[in-house]
Amino acid sequence: MNLEFNIPNMVDLKKSYDEDGYNHIPELFSSADMDILNKEFNRYIKDCVPKMKDQEVYYVDKSNKDTLMQMQKLEEYDNFFHELFFNSKIKELAANALGEDVTPRAMEYFNKPPGKSNPTPPHQDGYYFNLDNDKAVTGWLALEDVDDENGCIHYVKGSHKHEYRPHGRSEILGFSQGVTDFGTEEDKKNTVKFEGKAGMFLMHDAKTIHFASSNKSSVRSRRAFGFVYHGVSAKHDEEKGKAYQKKLHDELKEKKII
Numbered sequence: 001m002n003l004e005f006n007i008p009n010m011v012d013l014k015k016s017y018d019e020d021g022y023n024h025i026p027e028l029f030s031s032a033d034m035d036i037l038n039k040e041f042n043r044y045i046k047d048c049v050p051k052m053k054d055q056e057v058y059y060v061d062k063s064n065k066d067t068l069m070q071m072q073k074l075e076e077y078d079n080f081f082h083e084l085f086f087n088s089k090i091k092e093l094a095a096n097a098l099g100e101d102v103t104p105r106a107m108e109y110f111n112k113p114p115g116k117s118n119p120t121p122p123h124q125d126g127y128y129f130n131l132d133n134d135k136a137v138t139g140w141l142a143l144e145d146v147d148d149e150n151g152c153i154h155y156v157k158g159s160h161k162h163e164y165r166p167h168g169r170s171e172i173l174g175f176s177q178g179v180t181d182f183g184t185e186e187d188k189k190n191t192v193k194f195e196g197k198a199g200m201f202l203m204h205d206a207k208t209i210h211f212a213s214s215n216k217s218s219v220r221s222r223r224a225f226g227f228v229y230h231g232v233s234a235k236h237d238e239e240k241g242k243a244y245q246k247k248l249h250d251e252l253k254e255k256k257i258i
Contacts (some may be wrong), residue, residue: 001080003033005089010096017097021160021208024194028141028201038143038198040080041109048077060116067116071109074225081107085227090201094137094229097203101232102137108226110140112151112215117222119214120151121170121178122187124159125228126206128177134160135231136206143223147195150222151212153202157190160205179209 006027007013017023029037045068049057052071060067075085084090085107094102111117125138146152167177187209194202204210215222230236 001083001088003029003036003084003088006030007089007093013093014096014099017203017205020155020157022155022157022202022204023093023097025201026196027199029199031197031199034143034198041143044074044078044081048074051077060113067113068109069111069113069117072106074107074109075104090139090141090227091229093201093203094139094227097137097205098135098229098231100135102229103232103234105136105228105230105236106226108228110224110226112212112222114150114215114220115218117151117215120153120210120212122156122182122209122211123167123170123178124164124207124209125204127164127167129206129230130237131206131230131234132237133231133234134206135234137203137229138206139225139227139229140202140204141225141227142196142198142200143225144198144221145196146200146222146224148193148213150215150217150220152193152195152222153210153212154191154193155202155204156187156209157192159187159190159209160207162207164207165209182209182211 006025006029008025013023013025049068049071052073056072057068058070059065060069075082085104091102091104126134126136129136140153165179166181168180170178194200
């Protein structure tokens with residue numbers, strides 16, 4: 001894989017992760033390397049998406065392929081993205097954050113198509129993960145410039161230090177649960193937004209509250225990759241996870257979203 005990773009000092013990254021609940025690398029990849037990644041992804045859409053399962057590909061409007069919104073398990077369909085997920089420095093960043101070796105769980109794609117997207121509700125990823133501890137991270141790589149207009153990510157700084165907040169049913173595709181008591185003065189005071197160029201990388205703790213607005217642009221998308229890693233000490237409840245995914249899949253199919 002001919003990509004150059006621009007990684008700050010690992011000790012400093014670990015310190016900020018433990019304190020804030022996330023890492024922020026403004027330019028993990030140069031513009032030249034982002035051109036390579038986006039070219040490979042365009043190839044993936046052409047060659048691999050037709051082979052993917054219904055429950056792994058979500059559209060805002062299934063009849064309109066331009067509204068591709070979310071995909072799961074990219075690493076299972078293409079060697080380039082398998083290598084990026086399993087054998088690159090992104091995995092090292094996850095291990096550094098958690099302080100232990102990690103197991104790659106799923107590589108994902110998220111998009112907010114112009115004029116067709118929903119906000120991402122405040123939530124904590126660990127609420128979905130069905131783990132016996134909270135040793136998990138999600139990495140997020142911007143494939144294009146992100147800002148308030150097209151829906152940049154917001155983190156609640158330090159929220160990973162507290163217990164899970166109550167979650168309730170959300171009608172937002174791909175984010176079936178959201179924090180129900182979000183919006184306290186502490187939430188507002190500690191919210192930090194991350195605008196940046198293509199190549200910006202974020203990595204957050206399973207308990208870090210995060211959210212994003214809808215894409216308010218009529219012409220710009222907001223495309224990104226997600227990288228989910230679990231610490232080797234974390235045990236996953238496979239049956240509970242499968243039951244949750246089946247229930248979600250059945251609901252989405254009934255609504256003709258997948």
